Amino acid sequence: MVKERLKKLVLEALQMAQSHGQLNIQRLPEQIIFERPKDKTHGDFSTASALILGSQLKISPLSIAKIIKDDLDTIKEKNFVARVEVVPPGFINFFLTPNWLRETLKEIEQKKSKFGCSELGQGLKVQLEFVSANPVGPVHLGHGRWAVLGDTLARVLMAAGFKVEKEFYVNDYGSQMDLFGQSVSAKYCELLGQSVVYPEAGYRGQYITDIAQSIINEHGDKYLSFSLEEREKGLSTLGAKQVLEEMKKVLSKLGVQFDSWFSETTLHDSGAVRQTIDALKAADFTYEKEKAVWFKSKAFGDDKDRVLVRQGGDGKKTPSEGLSTYFAADIAYHRDKLNRGFKGLINIWGADHHGYVKRMQAAIQAFGYPKDTLEVILGQLVNLFRDRKPVRMSKRTGEMVTLEELLDEVGKDPVRFFFLMRSTDTPLDFDIDLAKKRSEENPVYYVQYAHARISSIIRFAQEKGLKVPGLDEVDLELLNEEPELDLIRKLAQFEEVVETAALKRTPYILTQYVRDVATAFHFFYHRCRVIGNKDSATGSGKNLDLARLFLIDCVKIILKNALELMGISAPEKM
């Protein structure tokens, strides 16, 4: 990559300065940091290394910068770096040659859909766990946001050379499930004409009725003869199965597919939870207090120790007979993940679980892995607006807009784009009316429009008998105008954007990037005619037409690749 080449150049220059006695440096800096200046009069790349060195060596940064520049001038690759400039208080700015920019275009055409991919991750096996909802009700908007975030991050990581597996942890065990079973059971009995007492804090909403009804349709009234406990357990399982199917359906409408679905219940059934607790006991990371078994999470940086096995409800059970907590099962789950050979675990949790991060990292460490083997991304919620007014949502009363309703009303592409637009640690305000607008206010269509417009121009060119030229049939030196070069500069950033999105776990930067590309393209379009150029010197503008056709095809590739990473379609027509 460009930055690497520039870094090498600067290091070489520093070595020269050292060996010529111009600079007396003990150790060459390991990091030469380049950035892209906001202001393009500051060059394509710039480094503040001289400033940093200056303060370390107590020498004027400006003089260091000048020494570096002079040495650079003798070794720089002329075909690559056009000129180097030193600006007070000591910035070194690099201007790349148009030739270099044009080379990027060829690379894009060569790699096509692979452009933007890298080997950065070196095949490292990473697991992404997200959504992981209790199968007790419809997927809500927050889940949708995290699903899009997780799915996009997975795509980005794969592009950056990681091996990624997406997993949904199904919390099909415990008190929420019991409550769900009670709710479905009550509705089931009610529909069959029994008088029932509905559980006070139970789940409500039409979907509970739908589930009960479909169970009646399939299994009739046979559960009426079961004991209350058996009935609730059976209906809880059947209901959860339906809810899960529904979740899969809705998530796939959103373009999100998981590689695996991991059931919490299996951890209990297989004895994995018990074995995990025993393993912690054996390693002396537990103790008993107040009839409970505690994990010494404080020793690993948690605020306090946490209970693994709680007393039974009657208080009579001994610790070994007690009930394991959700936390105990979650430790067993993460232990299982580690045993599956993942080198990195990334979880996306709702921000209301932030207090939970330290204890889970404590558990990871108890098994001998570094703390940051587990990385937790905390996703904030989604607030829905219609007509600029908040849409009230209440889970308890069942009055909520589900992800599916939103998808049906707005469509996959805008939903994904809007969910991605903000950084994860900001609650997202989602305006339904805006997302539905097919106009300039809607960034999705702005970007897709650029793609469709390019497709249209290429079709138009074909009617005139012009095809996108091959690598050897095009004279890219004809691309000299500022809007053309600016556009190419934007395209050349793509690889870097993908890498940053992957490493910093910030896929939302793609949304900004793709808008920037669209803007640069539209600007170019209004300044530079693609098809039908007249050139007085050669008598025909055909070669320029071809060069520009080549350019816009590159734009098309980039837009398509970037949208693909976001799971958003790139239409040929709109």
Add this chain to the structure above:
RNA sequence: GCGCCCGUAGUUCAGUGGAUAGAACGUCAGCCUCCGGAGCUGAAGGUCGCGCGUUCGAAUCGCGCCGGGCGUACCA
């Protein structure tokens, strides 16, 4: 009380040690004999919550306040 996140243009948000703090929307003023006007150009709009400190340099780092959200279970 303690912990985490947030406070930046009218609005929604980028920017987490660099140069004159950016974008989108909204507002105002302009642009089609020609490849898609779902587009383009320009303008107005900021005590970066407040204060002190560190630094050649702070929206960014540290400390202390002020506001808002979330958490602080032997629930999941």
